[in-house]
Amino acid sequence: MEINVAQLPSGGYGYGFPTIRIQPLTFLGVCQYKDNYPTGDPLGSYLYDLRALIEDDQRIKECYVMDVDFLIFYKKLCTVSDDLSYQIQINCPHCGKPINKKISFSSDIHFRKIDEKIMKGAKINLNGHEYDTIVPTVNDFMKVFNLYLKYRKVTDIKMIKTIALIGNFDYQANQIESDVLGATHSDITLLMALRDLYYDRLEPIIVECPHCRDEKGERRSVTVSVESLIVDFFRELYVNSPIDASKIVFK
Numbered sequence: 001m002e003i004n005v006a007q008l009p010s011g012g013y014g015y016g017f018p019t020i021r022i023q024p025l026t027f028l029g030v031c032q033y034k035d036n037y038p039t040g041d042p043l044g045s046y047l048y049d050l051r052a053l054i055e056d057d058q059r060i061k062e063c064y065v066m067d068v069d070f071l072i073f074y075k076k077l078c079t080v081s082d083d084l085s086y087q088i089q090i091n092c093p094h095c096g097k098p099i100n101k102k103i104s105f106s107s108d109i110h111f112r113k114i115d116e117k118i119m120k121g122a123k124i125n126l127n128g129h130e131y132d133t134i135v136p137t138v139n140d141f142m143k144v145f146n147l148y149l150k151y152r153k154v155t156d157i158k159m160i161k162t163i164a165l166i167g168n169f170d171y172q173a174n175q176i177e178s179d180v181l182g183a184t185h186s187d188i189t190l191l192m193a194l195r196d197l198y199y200d201r202l203e204p205i206i207v208e209c210p211h212c213r214d215e216k217g218e219r220r221s222v223t224v225s226v227e228s229l230i231v232d233f234f235r236e237l238y239v240n241s242p243i244d245a246s247k248i249v250f251k
């Protein structure tokens, strides 16, 4: 499947190619994934997902991390469902009853619109130091990520992504790391704002509970984060791609 880069969270800003190729995992791919995916190791599993995308298309390395995070989700989505719709079941936090809903890629999954201006980066002051921020591509991110894969000093992938937002890491790695990890007060607010701008671009999905209403008689709704949807995507594969009677007939 070719995805138009204009449909990615970055809006395709600055890309030198019009589309990116993402394939659903085949049976062999699913089995290998199951055997080799390093569950419980957040850095290893992120690397594993990145490599799976790069196998589909080498140009992933030139894509922004914000887009790649979405493409990891997309690859799992197209693996579990051939029409990019997805059956979810959640429990209503108000009445406890299960809510079943089919969500569809085209109508339920939206990004917060990105402003082209923020894609040029910014000047920030962190712990008294001036830095230029960058919008990291996978290539940029790997320069930072490789260091943490090797020494495992930080194992929080969001923290490593935050460090990767600051340019000039090659020359100032120690200072950048200590300014990010040791940030206090308004510096924390600044880093949270940057994370929000450059990574968390998917809008949560709002699902209405068919069983209960609030004091005003309105349907209560539940917010579902898109990232939480494909937690165990192999189980989801069976739910979302069931076989029907035409697939197997016993003699």
Ligand SMILES: [Zn+2]
Residues within 6 Å of the ligand: 092, 093, 094, 095, 096, 097, 209, 210, 211, 212, 213, 220
């Ligand atoms: Zn309810």
